[in-house]
Amino acid sequence: MNGTNRHxxxxxxxxxxxxxxxxxxxxxxxxxxxxxxxxEGSSLGSTFKEANDLxxxxxxxxxxxxxxxxxxxxxxxxDRALFEMGIVxxxxxxxxxxxxxxxECFQRILRDYPESRYxxxxxxxxxxxxxxxxxxxxxxxxxxxxxxLEQEVKNREGENRVLQKKxxxxxxxxxxxxxxxxxxxxxxxxxxxxxxxxxxxxxKGLISKVLVEKRERRLSLMSKEKVxxxxxxxxxxxxxxxxxxxxxxxxPEGTYTIDSRNRDSRFHLSLHISxxxxxxxxxxxxxxxxxxxxxxxxxxKNGFSWVGDSHSESDWTQGCIAVTDEEIxxxxxxxxxxxxxxxxx
Numbered sequence: 001m002n003g004t005n006r007h008x009x010x011x012x013x014x015x016x017x018x019x020x021x022x023x024x025x026x027x028x029x030x031x032x033x034x035x036x037x038x039x040e041g042s043s044l045g046s047t048f049k050e051a052n053d054l055x056x057x058x059x060x061x062x063x064x065x066x067x068x069x070x071x072x073x074x075x076x077x078x079d080r081a082l083f084e085m086g087i088v089x090x091x092x093x094x095x096x097x098x099x100x101x102x103x104e105c106f107q108r109i110l111r112d113y114p115e116s117r118y119x120x121x122x123x124x125x126x127x128x129x130x131x132x133x134x135x136x137x138x139x140x141x142x143x144x145x146x147x148x149l150e151q152e153v154k155n156r157e158g159e160n161r162v163l164q165k166k167x168x169x170x171x172x173x174x175x176x177x178x179x180x181x182x183x184x185x186x187x188x189x190x191x192x193x194x195x196x197x198x199x200x201x202x203x204k205g206l207i208s209k210v211l212v213e214k215r216e217r218r219l220s221l222m223s224k225e226k227v228x229x230x231x232x233x234x235x236x237x238x239x240x241x242x243x244x245x246x247x248x249x250x251x252p253e254g255t256y257t258i259d260s261r262n263r264d265s266r267f268h269l270s271l272h273i274s275x276x277x278x279x280x281x282x283x284x285x286x287x288x289x290x291x292x293x294x295x296x297x298x299x300x301k302n303g304f305s306w307v308g309d310s311h312s313e314s315d316w317t318q319g320c321i322a323v324t325d326e327e328i329x330x331x332x333x334x335x336x337x338x339x340x341x342x343x344x345x
Contacts, residue, residue, distance in 0.1 A: 044074050051084065060094045079109050079116035086122070090129055099129050207334050210258065210297075210341040212321060214239060214251060217312060219297070219321060221334055229334070231327050232312040236319035241345075243275065243319055245284055246292030251319050251343065254279065258297075258339045261332060268299030268325040269332055273341055296320045297341075299328035 051066035067088075070081040086105035089098050106122035106129075113119070153163045206223040213220070214235055221229040235251040236243075242253035252275045260272040276284065276291040284291035298320055300307055305325040316322070321343075323331065 044070070044077055047074075048077075048080075048084075051081075055084075055088055055091075058093070060088050060091070060096065063088055079113040079118050082106075082109050083118040083122060086125060090125070099133055103129055205336075207336070207339060210331075210335060210339055212251075212341065212343040214253070214343065214345055219323065219331075221331065229330070231323050231331070232309060234312045234317060234322040235315045236317050237315050239315050243280070243292060243295070244287060245289035248292070249318055251317075251321060252276075252280065252295055253343050253345055255340065255342050258335055258337055258341055260337065262296075265296070265298055267296070267301055267320075267322070268305065269328045270296040270298035270320075271328075271332060271335065272296055273321075273343075292319070297328065297331065298322060299325040 047066060047070050051063050051070070054060075054063035054066060064085055067081040067085045071078045074081075082105045086102045088094065089102035089105065091097060103126060106126050109116055109118055109122040110126075116122075149163065149167065153159070153167075156163070206228060207221050208224055209222040211220045211222050211227075212218070212233070217233050217235065219231045219233045220227045236249040238249040239251055241250060243250040252273070254275075254277060256274040256277060258271050259274045262270045262272065273295045275293060275295040280291045298317075299305070300311055300322065304311075308324055311322060311324065
């Protein structure tokens with residue numbers, strides 16, 4: 001998602017500002033709507049999900065119509081609807097994309113909703129759209145310059161050969177620079193991958209404990225008392241306090257072990273935690289309830305790996321501990337079965 005990160009190579013296909021803009025466009029509406037579908041269960045949440053499903057199918061006009069419906073029927077959610085409408089209007093694959101309408105949506109949030117939690121993201125999107133618009137204007141200007149140069153070649157037969165050579169030289173220069181950049185990027189990816197493998201190989205077998213600090217939303221791989229790796233995490237949707245019963249959406253607290261792994265998980269890859277222990281079973285029995293189980297450290301839902309680090313902005317699991325797909329691959333490589341996991345409040 002981010003061009004170059006510590007878990008993968010550098011992705012190509014555009015300038016850095018444009019890739020960052022595309023990431024903003026892709027991540028925000030789908031993640032929010034997916035979480036709302038999981039957590040809200042209301043007609044409003046269903047309507048947001050319908051709007052997002054239409055967006056995912058490429059039916060942008062119908063998606064925008066759904067958001068208009070939300071604004072009319074649910075004024076309290078209008079700022080969120082406006083924000084996601086702005087994303088749809090600005091989405092690069094939308095053949096009818098309209099940066100002007102996208103800017104109107106984001107500017108309306110800044111103007112009419114002073115308490116909205118989408119204000120900061122709206123301001124950032126306004127900045128990104130402005131940068132993209134400037135870039136497109138420059139491209140159009142350059143295309144116009146090329147067209148004028150080609151016309152000059154036609155009109156000035158006497159200078160045709162000289163101008164043609166200049167065009168060919170410029171084209172060759174561009175191709176040469178692209179070739180050099182491509183080779184450099186491939187070499188950087190190769191070296192980053194090699195370095196990561198060397199680091200993992202050096203740390204394999206050193207992990208003595210997995211430490212989860214719920215309050216800090218942090219998972220750390222420990223070698224005795226030294227932290228070797230640390231990751232941002234998302235917890236159960238009801239994170240405060242220890243898990244007491246099945247279905248309470250709480251992440252357990254206590255000392256357990258990593259007792260198995262599952263590569264066929266619905267969440268990319270998962271490491272199973274030995275919850276419930278005797279203390280958990282006794283507490284649940286006293287309450288007359290089932291303690292629940294199937295608690296995992298896992299990656300993102302299959303098909304959503306592109307969400308990346310943004311998933312940790314909210315607690316969305318049913319009691320598990322979530323990291324990115326790249327991070328769970330790394331954790332699974334370093335943490336052997338039987339490793340102690342301590343989960344603190």
